[in-house]
Amino acid sequence: MSAEHADHEYDYEELGLVAGLEIHQQLYTASKLFCGCPTDRREPEESTHRFRRHLHPTKSELGEIDVAALEEASVEREFEYLAFDSTCLVEADEEPPHRIDDEAIETVLEIAGLLDMTPVDEAHVMRKIVVDGSNTSGFQRSARVAGDGAISTSEGTVGIEDMELEEESAGRVAETDAGVRYALDRLGIPLVEIGTKPDISSPAQAKEAAERIGMLLRSTGKVKRGLGTIRQDVNVSIAEGARVELKGVQSLDDIDDIVRNEAGRQVALLDIREELEDRDASVSQPADVSSVFDGTDSGLIGGALSGDGVAMAVRLEGFDGLVGRELQPDRRLGTEFADHAKRHGVGGIFHTDELPAYGVTEDEVAALREAVGAGEDDAVAMVAADPDSAEAAIAAVADRARAAIDGVPEETRGANDDGTTRYLRPLPGAARMYPETDVPAVELDFEGIETPELLTERVERYRSELGLDAGLAEQVAYGRRMSLFEAAVERGVDPTLAAGTVESTATELRRDGVPIENVDDERFLAVFDLYQEGEVTSEGLPDLLAAIAENPELSPAEAAEREGLGSAGDDEVREAVVEVVERNEEQVEQHGMGAFSGLMGECMGALGGRAEGDEVSELLREEIQKRA
Structure with missing residues (x-):
């Protein structure tokens, strides 16, 4: 924005700010939307073959060509696609699409329930012209599945206009001399697009609304997590300005800055218009x-x-x-x-x-x-x-x-990492949509669909029923290992220990360079079983998880035995404590219980995580008192 507007927080009501969100979230399903291929992401170097295409815009049923597609096609480019051993003919656009994936339909109906939306009677698939190379066919398949919902924010209700189920685009890998290179592992992953009404009137409300929708999506437990799995588009305008679509906001934390900067950009452009006049x-x-x-x-x-x-x-x-x-x-x-x-x-x-x-x-x-x-x-x-x-x-x-x-x-702009935006293309029009004749319509209803527990409700349940503190309860409820935590608690593991292990301990190990992603839920639960059986102590859990992560060929029991992490017997624990106290006898005689903290750490180190801290503490206090 111009120097006079930099770092300025406007009166957005006076400015006439109007904004709406489009949230794009990948769904966690076994298969892609129109074929049976897996939805796992792959690395480009895993590609087994590649092919090239040139794409051109086509006319709609009314004989019109979309203006955005025309401009995109004016740039002559060749598109190269990296295919994998899992890539099928549907993804290569050499075979018609199959029926819509049933699991994806079930998930979008759960989401519709959380957003108080009404599903359509039948979902009809449409083709949306896209000639930037992100789809091998030159269009994206999309079906409207629900409408007329709402969410609450601290600044008022935000209506939900519609929700669409569509196929994710191919992943952009690199610019080439001839054009753009894409990878097909992402193409076809089920994607839900949620569009709000233009009810948002401030940057803060835009961020709050996006956070609310994000929480509702994650409450299903059926959406993908991680960078690039959720994207936010924001439509922004001010009085005397124009509607501008801001594409590809990756982080929720950036939304208020993006809206604030766009409002400032339009103010500055209107100032320039006045001077030019x-x-x-x-x-x-x-x-x-x-x-x-x-x-x-x-x-x-x-x-x-x-x-x-x-x-x-x-x-x-x-x-x-x-x-x-x-x-x-x-x-x-x-x-x-x-x-x-x-x-x-x-x-x-x-x-x-x-x-x-x-x-x-x-x-x-x-x-x-x-x-x-x-x-x-x-x-x-x-x-x-x-x-x-x-x-x-x-x-x-x-x-x-x-x-x-x-x-x-009016235009479509791309979000930059610094909260600014850049020009992409003109706003698309209605001419970009036309019916998909290869996919039959799907009847929709809520019968048999259960509304999942909200993450906010889960946090409260973890606090009231399981005794977790507020921070740990939220960390687990919003974390990726929530289902693992609940499975551990069902096995009788102390909730605080289970939560701390799957979240805090796992995070600390990851920061230390331990490949904790190698430890899947099944192996985590096997570790908890060893703890419950007294084969390993809570103190030894971090070392055992690290050993399993770095040696995935070992079972948890084998790793515990190899690392010497089995629980020490009562006599062995007492012997280790007595040895530490006797080695520091002069310090004990001089400071009494004041020597406890230093000796406690030495005792735990001597036992190598093979004894519980409470047991060691009790024995150490006893031995110090004998000599004090």
């Missing part, structure tokens, strides 16, 4: 200015002009000083121009608000201005590249500059 601004036709840079010392421009390269420039009448105006932190109007230009294969743009720079001299700037007839109130934007790329890029810059005269353009 006062200056009677306009945009000229682009011109070839290559001759200005004959023999230039600028490595960037000189390298671009070598061979058949050209420099194309456009006069921006009345834009002087505004192209460099900050719209978001470290992003300016010129950055927006560059985002559009980069879509056509150029590395960026040059403009007179930042020149001379990059080896461009003052004389060259003057000559550039003269070449396009720019006055002192005008700015000039320029690109240097091969002729086709340069012409397309400078035309895109000119179009974006004209849009700045009108104010805030």
